[in-house]
Amino acid sequence: MTGPAVWTPGALARSLGISPTTLRTWDRRYGLGPSARQDGRHRRYTDQDAARLRRMVELTAMGMAPASAAALALGQPPRDGDVGPAAVIGPHAAAVRGFARAATRLDEPLLRGLSQDLISEYGVVTAWEQVFMPALIQIGERVADRSSGIEVEHIASATVGHALRQVPAPEHRGRLPVLLACAPEELHTLALDALGAALSERDCAHRALGARVPPRALLDAVGKLRPAVVVVWAHREDLARSVPLAALVAEPGVAVVVAGPGWSQVGTPQPVRAVRTLPGAVRTVLELIGRSWDRAHG
Incomplete structure (x- = not known):
């Protein structure tokens, strides 16, 4: 047993804002299930189980595929072809590190400048997949490991969102595409x-x-x-x-x-x-x- 059995499946599902069906699915498919038993019969989620599941919810909210999110939540490498920490060793690793450092310092002006420059230089798709997503995942992993720093994650996400919304909208006439x-x-x-x-x-x-x-x-x-x-x-x-x-x-x-x-x-x-x-x-x-x-x- 990894800790005190404090969560029933229903209580944990409510805490995470997910359905009990989703909780059962993640247990069956990805091994994110309860690790303790009470009275030898009823399975219960420990605090460590709950922390892994919260990370799963955070990663899928950023757009990561559930299988890769589950792997990261369990401390395993992400599935091939999906964005994860392994991506930061590529050609944009320096940009990922720079973005994460600026976020750690809560340097919003620098984050805004970096975000806008990355979009201008690489385009939205490359900036999102090669820098923003890996950096946000790296920041989130650090928050999960240390149980602190949520303000860093929030300012990084808010800054990326602001930069994305600054991309000029094209004019259009007629039917909305x-x-x-x-x-x-x-x-x-x-x-x-x-x-x-x-x-x-x-x-x-x-x-x-x-x-x-x-x-x-x-x-x-x-x-x-x-x-x-x-x-x-x-x-x-x-x-x-x-x-x-x-x-x-x-x-x-x-x-x-x-x-x-x-x-x-x-x-x-x-x-x-x-x-x-x-x-x-x-x-x-x-x-x-x-x-x-x-x-x-x-």
């Missing part, structure tokens, strides 16, 4: 900010409804704006299941894209498109509005 929205009760918007910035960079206009979009509000916005594509982000399964997906699919002439790790275990009806990565999301949206990645860059 893309509408971006979070699932009801979804508080994490950073990955959706990255998608919006990447689309703006490719001269693709969009509007973003932000966090915690109620089902009725999302359907009303789609009815008013009639976008060609609507993208809905969810980082947890229970949040994804609260999206009025059937009603969105029934909207004539509107293509539906779902993004984020929350959709990985949720069945989606045809012709909904599911995307896991920022490049995949950008390519899918551009394809649905009749443009190619190459033409968008040209």
